[in-house]
Amino acid sequence: xxxxxxxxxxxNAAQPGVPPNAAAYLAEAKVLFDQIHPLWSSAGNVWxxxxxxxxxxxxFLVSGADSAPYGQDxxxxxxxxxxxxxxDDFGWIGIAALRAAELGFAAQHRIDFLKIAINxxxxxxxxxxxxxxxxxxxxxxxxxxGWAQFASTHPVNRGAPNCWADIGQTxxxxxxxxxxxxxxxxxxxxxWNSPITLDAHPTPVAEYxxxxxxxxxxxxxxxxxxxxxxxxxxSLAAQNPAFTAYFTDAGVDVQACNQAWxxxxxxxxxxxxxxxxxxxxLLLTSQSGSRAGVxxxxxxxxxxxxxxxxxxxxxxxxxxxWSGDQGLLIGALREAQAMYRASPPPVxxxxxxxxxxxxxxxxxxxxxxSVAGEFPLPWLxxxxxxxxxxxxxxxxxxxxxxxxxxxxxxxLQAHQADPALLAPYTPAILANATALVSPGFGQPLQPxxxxxxxxxxxxxxxxxxxxxxxxxxxxxxxxxxxGE
Numbered sequence: 001x002x003x004x005x006x007x008x009x010x011x012n013a014a015q016p017g018v019p020p021n022a023a024a025y026l027a028e029a030k031v032l033f034d035q036i037h038p039l040w041s042s043a044g045n046v047w048x049x050x051x052x053x054x055x056x057x058x059x060f061l062v063s064g065a066d067s068a069p070y071g072q073d074x075x076x077x078x079x080x081x082x083x084x085x086x087x088d089d090f091g092w093i094g095i096a097a098l099r100a101a102e103l104g105f106a107a108q109h110r111i112d113f114l115k116i117a118i119n120x121x122x123x124x125x126x127x128x129x130x131x132x133x134x135x136x137x138x139x140x141x142x143x144x145x146g147w148a149q150f151a152s153t154h155p156v157n158r159g160a161p162n163c164w165a166d167i168g169q170t171x172x173x174x175x176x177x178x179x180x181x182x183x184x185x186x187x188x189x190x191x192w193n194s195p196i197t198l199d200a201h202p203t204p205v206a207e208y209x210x211x212x213x214x215x216x217x218x219x220x221x222x223x224x225x226x227x228x229x230x231x232x233x234x235s236l237a238a239q240n241p242a243f244t245a246y247f248t249d250a251g252v253d254v255q256a257c258n259q260a261w262x263x264x265x266x267x268x269x270x271x272x273x274x275x276x277x278x279x280x281x282l283l284l285t286s287q288s289g290s291r292a293g294v295x296x297x298x299x300x301x302x303x304x305x306x307x308x309x310x311x312x313x314x315x316x317x318x319x320x321x322w323s324g325d326q327g328l329l330i331g332a333l334r335e336a337q338a339m340y341r342a343s344p345p346p347v348x349x350x351x352x353x354x355x356x357x358x359x360x361x362x363x364x365x366x367x368x369x370s371v372a373g374e375f376p377l378p379w380l381x382x383x384x385x386x387x388x389x390x391x392x393x394x395x396x397x398x399x400x401x402x403x404x405x406x407x408x409x410x411x412l413q414a415h416q417a418d419p420a421l422l423a424p425y426t427p428a429i430l431a432n433a434t435a436l437v438s439p440g441f442g443q444p445l446q447p448x449x450x451x452x453x454x455x456x457x458x459x460x461x462x463x464x465x466x467x468x469x470x471x472x473x474x475x476x477x478x479x480x481x482x483g484e
Contacts, residue, residue, distance in 0.1 A: 021434060022481040025474045026063060028437045032471045033059055039464035041073045047089040048402065048461040049077035052468045053096040055405045057105055058412055058475040062482075071106030078116050079146030080123075086193045086216060087124050087160035091226025094120030098233055101243075114243055115141035118252060121234050124191070124227055125260060126159015131251045140250035160191035160227065161260075163217060170195040178204075181311045183304040184219060189267025190300070192216075193223040204303055204311035208279065212317030215394040220299035221282065225328030228264035231257050232335055265336050268329075269347040271300060279318050280310075283350070284382060293357025294350070295321045295382065296329050298393060319382045320393060323362055323452075324406035326354050331410040334417065352421065355414070358407065359425050364388075368453065369442025371435045374428065378403040378452045378469070388448030397449055398462040401469070404452040408472035412479055426480050433477030436470050 036052070043049050053074060060067045076082075078093050098117035101110050122129035122139035129139065138157040142148035158166045164184055167174055181204040184190050194200065194216040202218060235258040238247045247254055271282035278285065280301040283294050298320045303311045330351045337348035363374040364387060378401045381390035392400035411429075415422045422429070435441055436453070444451055455466040 021430065022478050024437045025433050025478045025481070029059055029063060029471055029474045029478065030065075032467050032474070033063075033065075036464050036467045036471065037070075037073075039460040039467070040077065043077075043459075043461040043464065044082045045459075045461040046078065046080055046082040046084045047092045048399075048465075049082070050089075050092040050096045051402055051406065052464060053077050054092070054099060055409050055468050055472045055475070057096070057099050057103060058409050059471055060105060061103065062475050062478045067105045068108065069106075071109045074100060074106060075109060075112060075116075075145050078113075078144070080150040081146040084150060086223070087191065088193050088220075088223035088226055090120040090123045091223065091230050093117075094124070094230040095226060095233070098230070098237060102237070102240075111246065112144050114237070114246055116144050116147070117230070117234060117237070118246065118250065119144070119147055121230050121257060122252065123157055124160050124230070125256065126157055126162055128159065128161075128256045129252060131253045135251070140252065158195065160193070160223065161188070163192035163194075163196050167196050171197050171201065174198075177306075180306045181303055183306075185300070185302055185304045185310075186267055186270045189224075189263035189265075190219050191224055191227050192219055202303075203314040205314045206309060206311060208301075208312045208316070208318070209314055210317050210319075211314050212320060212393055213395075214315035215396060218299050218313065218315060221296055221325040222298075222322065222328065224264060224267070225325060225332055228261050228268075228332040229328065229335070231261035231264065232332070232339065235261065261332075261336065264332070265345055265347065268333070269345050272296070272347050272350060280312075284318070284321060292360045293355070294353045295357045295361060295380070296325050296354060298322050298325060298379075315393070317381070317393065319384070320379065321362075321382060322379045322392075322400060323358065323376060323403035324378075324400075325403075326358050326362075327403075327407035327410035330354050330407075330414060334414055338417075351414075355411070355421070355425065359428060363428060366451075367445040368435065369445075370440035371438050371442075373431055373435050375432060375435070376404050376407065376452055377450050379450060386448065388446050388450050390448075390450050392450075398457060398459065398465065401452065401462075401465045404469040405465070405472040408469075408476050412472075412476045415476070415479060422480065429473065429480060430477050432473050433481075436473060 040049055040052050078097050094117045097113045101113035119139035119141050138151055138154060142151055167179055196217050200217055235254060237243050238254040275281040282297050282300060284297050285294050299316055301312060301316045333348045333351040337344045362377050362380045366375045379392050380387060384390045444454055452469045453466050455463050
């Protein structure tokens with residue numbers, strides 16, 4: 001679908017063939033977009049603006065609004081000089097850019113978006129990106145905005161998969177015992193979000209302590225999720241006749257791209273289904289009475305055994321889950337299952353259980369103004385006595401609040417692939433959307449900052465997250481209620 005063209009009015013009046021609720025959702029979505037746009041276009045935080053852009057693409061997709069006027073804003077939202085830092089930042093950039101290219105958002109910039117997506121994957125994977133063995137560039141294209149400047153200030157990129165193998169280069173004279181204790185439990189597959197250095201490294205401990213405060217460098221679910229999705233989708237994009245030349249002319253190793261997502265699936269197979277200790281597995285099975293399904297934990301638990309001792313990562317919190325991770329894994333596993341076709345690895349069949357786990361566990365009672373219901377939490381500390389007061393890793397409220405939008409947009413993509421998949425959850429989604437358009441919807445009555453829909457903070461990147469979360473619920477509800 002070409003999202004550059006208006007094919008709906010966006011008015012409050014019900015349109016022919018569109019149920020009244022869908023019209024109300026669409027009208028509120030337009031209001032939210034108008035609130036988000038100035039925050040998004042001035043936020044200056046590339047992972048947050050790239051992540052938000054992915055949800056804005058859904059808005060243009062379901063509304064039919066003209067995307068052409070927003071092309072420059074979108075390119076600026078994908079500029080790595082705007083706080084581009086850890087490797088997961090580039091996963092968000094690449095996924096959003098590739099979707100923009102494939103959906104025809106601001107179609108005059110289609111190839112600019114494609115080049116950004118290619119660059120983002122190349123930067124994540126490191127030197128393996130090129131078919132040329134002596135390639136020193138960190139990515140091939142420097143014409144999109146900001147990418148030449150970023151390359152000039154980042155002349156060396158070892159790649160997210162190579163952090164432990166290259167630890168001696170980023171942590172000179174690392175003690176051999178520490179190096180052994182930090183060896184990843186499973187490989188190939190599994191990437192880090194930043195290099196391992198003397199000043200920034202995990203702390204291996206012989207017994208679980210659950211302190212959970214460190215944000216990097218770690219092998220967390222989000223970094224591995226965005227890398228898998230970008231690798232898989234880009235390997236498919238390389239087969240598109242409209243895009244192929246931009247891979248071959250730049251010498252991008254498409255086979256390495258294809259191998260990367262397969263390695264990630266194998267890595268999840270080990271962490272999610274082959275790790276026998278339920279406290280160390282990446283999958284968390286609900287312990288909350290009748291609540292069903294499973295959830296994926298926020299990061300991996302432990303390292304490779306040394307002298308038959310498995311060392312835990314002291315930053316691991318076995319109760320912590322992020323709603324965005326559930327969305328990423330729903331997307332990665334579902335899309336990989338379709339790629340394998342005849343005999344997909346068993347882990348690819350887990351994604352319906354993740355959907356079930358979110359609705360069973362992370363949708364909890366809350367009252368916003370005069371509107372009561374069950375609403376999704378952006379993160380969930382499973383078993384917490386007060387989940388609304390749970391603290392995200394590193395007290396990083398702003399980043400972790402984004403999780404509901406990520407979850408909802410991957411539900412939308414799952415629905416587009418298989419409309420029957422969300423049938424059991426449609427009433428809950430529509431109830432949330434109806435609450436959001438209710439005149440009585442307001443500030444939450446319960447205290448606690450684990451809340452998806454209330455803006456807080458003074459930074460534009462933080463302020464927009466609650467509105468993007470609301471928009472993501474409404475875009476999914478529009479699709480569900482209008483038969484899209």
